[in-house]
Amino acid sequence: MGLFDKFRGLAGARGELEQIGIDPFGVEIEKILSPTEGIIHGRRTILAGTNNYLGLTFDPDCVAAAKRALDSEGTGTTGSRMANGSYANHRKLERELAAFYGMRDAIVFSTGYQANLGLLSGLLGQNDVVMLDADCHASIYDGCKLAGAEVIRFRHNNVDDLAKRMRRLGERARDTLIVIEGIYSMLGDRAPLAEIVKVKRELGGYLLVDEAHSLGVLGDRGRGLVEEAAVLADADFVVGTFSKSLGGAGGFCVSDLPELDLIRYSSRPYIFTASPSPATIASTRQALAKLAAGRHLRERLSANYKRLHAELSGMGYTLGAPASPVIAVVLNDRLEALEFWKHLVQRGVYVNLMLPPATPNGVSLIRCSVSAAHTDEQIAAISAAFAELRSAAGIAAAELGSGT
Amino acid sequence: MNAMTGNITVDYPQILAEICAELATLTQGRIEIGEDTDLLGDLNLDSLQVMNFMLQIEDRFDISIPVSILPDVRSVKDLALQIERLVRAS
Numbered sequence: 046m047g048l049f050d051k052f053r054g055l056a057g058a059r060g061e062l063e064q065i066g067i068d069p070f071g072v073e074i075e076k077i078l079s080p081t082e083g084i085i086h087g088r089r090t091i092l093a094g095t096n097n098y099l100g101l102t103f104d105p106d107c108v109a110a111a112k113r114a115l116d117s118e119g120t121g122t123t124g125s126r127m128a129n130g131s132y133a134n135h136r137k138l139e140r141e142l143a144a145f146y147g148m149r150d151a152i153v154f155s156t157g158y159q160a161n162l163g164l165l166s167g168l169l170g171q172n173d174v175v176m177l178d179a180d181c182h183a184s185i186y187d188g189c190k191l192a193g194a195e196v197i198r199f200r201h202n203n204v205d206d207l208a209k210r211m212r213r214l215g216e217r218a219r220d221t222l223i224v225i226e227g228i229y230s231m232l233g234d235r236a237p238l239a240e241i242v243k244v245k246r247e248l249g250g251y252l253l254v255d256e257a258h259s260l261g262v263l264g265d266r267g268r269g270l271v272e273e274a275a276v277l278a279d280a281d282f283v284v285g286t287f288s289k290s291l292g293g294a295g296g297f298c299v300s301d302l303p304e305l306d307l308i309r310y311s312s313r314p315y316i317f318t319a320s321p322s323p324a325t326i327a328s329t330r331q332a333l334a335k336l337a338a339g340r341h342l343r344e345r346l347s348a349n350y351k352r353l354h355a356e357l358s359g360m361g362y363t364l365g366a367p368a369s370p371v372i373a374v375v376l377n378d379r380l381e382a383l384e385f386w387k388h389l390v391q392r393g394v395y396v397n398l399m400l401p402p403a404t405p406n407g408v409s410l411i412r413c414s415v416s417a418a419h420t421d422e423q424i425a426a427i428s429a430a431f432a433e434l435r436s437a438a439g440i441a442a443a444e445l446g447s448g449t
Numbered sequence: 450m451n452a453m454t455g456n457i458t459v460d461y462p463q464i465l466a467e468i469c470a471e472l473a474t475l476t477q478g479r480i481e482i483g484e485d486t487d488l489l490g491d492l493n494l495d496s497l498q499v500m501n502f503m504l505q506i507e508d509r510f511d512i513s514i515p516v517s518i519l520p521d522v523r524s525v526k527d528l529a530l531q532i533e534r535l536v537r538a539s
Binding site: 177179186189190193194195196197198200210213214401402406407 | 495496497498500504511512513514515516517539
């Protein structure tokens with residue numbers, strides 16, 4: 046078998062996209078105009094697929110902080126956190142994250158992907174068991190794989206299935222790491238965290254909650270599902286990213302366990318990569334301060350996603366989950382989703398196209414992510430584009446949604 | 450070789466028969482399934498179908514199959530042997 050033979054399937058799939066005349070996975074934003082607008086194919090386009098939940102990417106204070114850091118600390122650290130790449134502000138951000146969660150310490154990683162990769166591969170060994178929700182993000186699966194740990198999946202959001210599998214482990218359950226997410230990125234559904242914590246309290250184990258899509262979104266102070274479900278003290282590790290609500294790039298883990306600091310020494314994705322640039326750290330610190338300071342961005346975000354969710358639901362679309370900033374429209378099949386995505390972009394609305402096998406249960410999705418920075422007019426325009434497609438002859442013929 | 454799952458004794462032929470029956474349902478009888486059937490290559494199942502099939506099998510035998518052993522499972526026989534091992538260890 047030749048080196049590139051395995052790409053035949055991919056080449057075929059890409060050929061199919063070319064025939065339809067779209068490139069949904071290679072979109073170029075020719076010019077970014079704001080957190081919610083850009084130029085795509087020469088057209089002014091509303092961005093509704095960016096994970097920019099609080100819309101802080103152009104926040105004047107965050108931009109100014111990044112510029113100051115660029116001037117005073119340079120363009121990059123040119124080294125690992127373990128060598129010359131830990132500046133005072135990297136450590137300050139770690140202390141601020143720990144204080145935000147009321148935990149002992151935090152570790153900053155260079156990306157959100159690496160936060161999971163780094164924590165899981167540093168924490169777990171070959172004899173450890175890790176229990177994953179089946180719909181966990183690729184970074185979680187990859188971290189476990191890098192660790193060589195024994196990975197057991199439980200059915201998505203199914204607490205009884207988790208408990209059954211924990212019981213099967215017997216004594217080993219006490220040292221098992223359970224990994225779940227606050228909001229799942231594809232459908233926008235939340236973990237039944239309070240019930241999962243009950244299982245942990247009964248059967249033992251450690252709990253890691255990935256709040257990538259829920260930091261700054263859920264909870265009174267924006268600390269995510271652990272705060273909303275009032276189980277912060279039961280989360281042994283909280284992982285998050287700087288690249289969504291905080292508008293930067295990077296990731297973190299916070300924990301109250303004193304051993305967290307030791308993971309720095311065993312985590313290859315922490316040791317063998319350059320640390321985040323000073324400008325990234327500076328804008329992230331500023332964004333975290335804003336996120337922690339008040340509720341107005343979360344309230345604005347909540348009003349926006351509840352409105353769009355209600356309007357799409359009212360049009361008869363099948364949606365993946367109750368209202369959250371991730372609104373997934375479930376379509377009948379892959380071809381319909383491709384056509385649907387193409388028509389939305391032509392109407393000046395950019396969303397994410399999600400196809401199997403990346404999606405749960407093999408569904409084809411149009412995924413919107415709503416921002417606090419979306420104006421009322423933009424939400425109305427997104428909604429109007431979906432309404433047009435609902436009634437457009439060519440697409441309506443396919444009977445959108447699951448018969449709804 | 451007998452192994453216990455709950456109060457039920459299962460042996461290799463029985464495990465094999467149950468896997469084949471489950472796969473026959475999944476493939477709607479289109480393909481003849483035996484010990485040497487390649488789970489990915491012969492059955493034309495996508496990775497999601499394989500995952501869901503594994504969850505069904507796990508429930509049937511009251512075991513958890515670690516994801517990490519799956520790269521070593523190619524054929525129906527490989528899977529039956531792994532299940533027998535896990536059932537005996539449980």
